Amino acid sequence: xxxxxxxxxxxxxxxxxELAREALxxxxxxxxxxxxxxxxPETRVGAGGELxxxxxxxxxxxxxxxxxxxxxxxxxxxxxxxxxxxxxxVTDPSADExxxxxxxxxxxLALITGGSPREVLAIWLDALEAAFADATAPVLDDLADALDxxxxxxxxxxxxxxxxxxxxxxxxxxxxxxxxxxxxxAGDGPVPLPALAASVIVPDDMPEPTDDILExxxxxxxxxxxxxxxxxxTGLVQYAPVDEALMAEEDQEPDVxxxxxxxxxxxxxxxxxxxxxxxxxxxxxxxxxxTPLGLYGIRTRLLEAGVAAPAVGELADKGADALLDGIxxxxxxxxxxxxxxxxxxxxxxxxxxxxxxAARGADPGAPLRRLSCQQALALVGAEAEPAAxxxxxxxxxxxxxxxxxxxxxxxxxxPPPESMIFWLAVDTIAAQLxxxxxxxxxxxxxxxxxxxxxxxFETAWRVxxxxxxxxxxxxxxxxxxxxxxxxxxxxxxKARSRSDG
Numbered sequence: 001x002x003x004x005x006x007x008x009x010x011x012x013x014x015x016x017x018e019l020a021r022e023a024l025x026x027x028x029x030x031x032x033x034x035x036x037x038x039x040x041p042e043t044r045v046g047a048g049g050e051l052x053x054x055x056x057x058x059x060x061x062x063x064x065x066x067x068x069x070x071x072x073x074x075x076x077x078x079x080x081x082x083x084x085x086x087x088x089x090v091t092d093p094s095a096d097e098x099x100x101x102x103x104x105x106x107x108x109l110a111l112i113t114g115g116s117p118r119e120v121l122a123i124w125l126d127a128l129e130a131a132f133a134d135a136t137a138p139v140l141d142d143l144a145d146a147l148d149x150x151x152x153x154x155x156x157x158x159x160x161x162x163x164x165x166x167x168x169x170x171x172x173x174x175x176x177x178x179x180x181x182x183x184x185x186a187g188d189g190p191v192p193l194p195a196l197a198a199s200v201i202v203p204d205d206m207p208e209p210t211d212d213i214l215e216x217x218x219x220x221x222x223x224x225x226x227x228x229x230x231x232x233x234t235g236l237v238q239y240a241p242v243d244e245a246l247m248a249e250e251d252q253e254p255d256v257x258x259x260x261x262x263x264x265x266x267x268x269x270x271x272x273x274x275x276x277x278x279x280x281x282x283x284x285x286x287x288x289x290x291t292p293l294g295l296y297g298i299r300t301r302l303l304e305a306g307v308a309a310p311a312v313g314e315l316a317d318k319g320a321d322a323l324l325d326g327i328x329x330x331x332x333x334x335x336x337x338x339x340x341x342x343x344x345x346x347x348x349x350x351x352x353x354x355x356x357x358a359a360r361g362a363d364p365g366a367p368l369r370r371l372s373c374q375q376a377l378a379l380v381g382a383e384a385e386p387a388a389x390x391x392x393x394x395x396x397x398x399x400x401x402x403x404x405x406x407x408x409x410x411x412x413x414x415p416p417p418e419s420m421i422f423w424l425a426v427d428t429i430a431a432q433l434x435x436x437x438x439x440x441x442x443x444x445x446x447x448x449x450x451x452x453x454x455x456x457f458e459t460a461w462r463v464x465x466x467x468x469x470x471x472x473x474x475x476x477x478x479x480x481x482x483x484x485x486x487x488x489x490x491x492x493x494k495a496r497s498r499s500d501g
Contacts, residue, residue, distance in 0.1 A: 010310040010334045011181045011299055014292045020117035022293040023124035026235030028131060029085075031063050031078035036087035036109045038062045044100035049090040051079040052100050077134070085126040087112075121296070128234050128297050135230040136165040168200065168220075169227055170301070175199045176237075177298045177309075180290050183331040193228075193242065193286030197221045221286065228288055236294040243284040316341040320351075320358035324369040324376070328435065339376045348383035355380075356387055360396050362466050367431035374400045378407070385410060399424030422463045425449050425456075430467035433474055443478050450475070450484055457484075457491035461498065469495040 013019070023029060035051075038059070044052040051059055056072040059079060065071030082088045086108035092101045111119045179191055179199075197220040202209050209217070221242065228239040290298065302309040312334055315326045323342050327335040343351055359373035360366070377384050388404050391397040392414060399420050405413050416424075429449070432442050450456045460472060472492035479485040 007308045008178060008302070008310070009181045009183065010312050010330055010338065011177075011295050012312045012334070012337065013296055013299070016117035016121065019293055019296050020120040020124075022235060022291070023120055024112065026124065026127075026233065026293065028078065028081055028233040029124055029127050029235070031074065032082035032085065032087055032127065033109070033112055034062055035059055035075070035078050036082045036105050039082075039088045039103045039105055041102065041104070043103040045090050045092075045103050046100065047092065049080075049083045049092065049101070051076060051103075081127045081130050082106075084130045085123050087123070124235075124293075125297065125300060128236060131231055131234045131236075132166075132169070135227040136162065136169055170305075171200045172196060172224060173298050174302065174307075176288065176290055177295065177302070180295065183333075188289070190238070190240070190283075190287035190289040192282045193221050193224060193288060194282075196288065197224055225286055228286070234297075235291055236297055238289050238291055240283060240287040242286040246284060312337045313341045316345055318342075320354040321369075324355070324358050324372045325365060327372050327376075328365070328368040335372070335375065336379065339379050343376075343379060348380050349387055352377060352380050352384035352387035353390070356391055356397055356401075359400075360394075364466075365434070366396075367427045367467060368434040370396070370400055370427060371431035371435070374404055377404050382408065395420065395423065396427075399427070418459070419463075421453070422456075422459055423465055425453075426460065426463050426465045426468050426471050429471045429474070430465070433471070439478070443480060446475050446479055447481070447484075450479070450488075457487040461491035461495040463495075469499055 014022070024033075044055055046052055056075050057066065059075035060066050060068070060071030063071070063075055063078065065074050068074070079088070083090050083103075086106045088103050088109075089106040090101060090103045108123055111123060176191060176196060179196075180187065194217065197217045198209070201217045201220055202213055206213065225242045228237055229241060231237055232239045299309045299311065310326065310330075315323045315338055318326075320342075323339065327338050330338060346354070355373045355376050359370045361369065377388065385405065385408070388401040391401050394401075399416060402413055402416055403424075429442075429446065432445060453459075457472070461468065465471075469492055472488050472495055476485050476489035476492055479488055
């Protein structure tokens with residue numbers, strides 16, 4: 001097995017320029033920019049840098065929200081983001097000056113129109129961080145209940161754990177990212193809020209959620225409903241909130257639909273016969289999807305947390321060894337996209353030679369590299385033929401070169417020696433085992449090879465390949481013919497004894 005593997009499937013991101021345009025169009029950052037441009041000598045701020053209350057109506061007018069009952073709150077939020085991202089520069093009040101401080105456009109504001117896409121995205125990430133902090137803060141109603149006799153907040157009485165809140169939301173966003181980028185997952189479609197909440201609450205090994213677990217899922221749904229409402233203006237997600245009509249009474253969480261959980265793809269699943277809901281019913285419980293900008297934002301946060309979160313195209317400027325090691329675990333479509341980006345930067349014949357050179361090796365990851373190499377050569381096209389013919393006598397590459405040439409209908413392909421045929425068979429099965437692909441397809445491959453060559457196992461155990469014992473043991477487990485499986489196990493024992501000797 002290779003030493004390192006990506007923990008998440010690769011994501012396809014928009015270009016930096018496209019992402020920067022999405023960031024500038026996000027309501028929260030757009031409002032923060034407008035207030036930063038509005039800020040001037042007459043702008044007054046409080047001791048914490050917040051916009052003075054008397055200025056909130058004017059700020060709301062600047063944002064076109066003067067008639068909105070939430071206009072002042074939106075203006076206060078946008079101002080806070082402007083201050084925390086450096087779009088405005090705040091001068092705190094001092095004891096010798098007026099009660100209020102002042103504000104002016106900050107240095108970061110110039111980057112909005114004159115900076116690079118990466119600089120714009122850095123500002124957006126700071127805005128996202130500010131919104132994330134708001135989303136994980138206690139709700140105002142809870143804070144009112146946490147005032148002690150002196151008027152100070154008693155957070156212990158509130159039972160609010162900021163680290164746990166942040167960890168929970170990070171986990172939810174991580175699961176939403178995984179459901180979005182996984183092959184066969186949600187893709188561009190929305191994920192039902194009950195399924196997303198269940199994905200972080202219901203244990204994987206629990207066949208049927210208990211009433212206590214379902215209650216926790218309901219509570220998590222309502223907390224997530226509040227949090228996604230806060231995060232949506234950042235452009236991170238598109239969110240259809242929980243239908244308020246579902247509330248049986250004020251301040252009561254809705255029941256989880258049909259005991260809904262998740263099947264690992266973001267689809268809501270019901271908890272009993274006859275309780276399945278149609279799409280319209282499920283959507284009333286909240287639907288959320290990551291935007292292209294959201295994919296970029298969550299991937300950035302994952303990388304900062306030390307999680308391997310690959311993106312298609314990041315191997316394009318690396319060597320062929322990094323490409324072949326990297327795409328071994330990718331879904332087919334992502335592997336092809338990554339390889340095409342890598343090939344776009346290289347001359348075809350030189351690329352083919354580099355790929356073949358990187359495919360050599362006797363380490364555990366080498367079989368999968370050779371399989372990836374063969375698939376990459378298919379994208380190079382006819383220009384790779386001279387490189388393939390150059391390695392026909394190579395014991396490690398001659399077999400795959402012949403296969404590639406035959407698939408292209410090339411003429412004058414020298415027949416391989418028997419030793420190369422069996423070496424390639426072992427190498428191919430080793431690669432498929434390492435790729436952890438479809439079990440039935442692997443069984444078909446094994447049975448095809450053993451059926452094509454009479455007395456396969458009598459020769460296979462002598463193959464000078466590092467993976468021969470492991471491959472034969474796997475064939476003994478997977479072959480559907482009991483007699484052939486027994487022969488494979490006997491051959492594996494001989495190969496193991498040979499390698500130990």
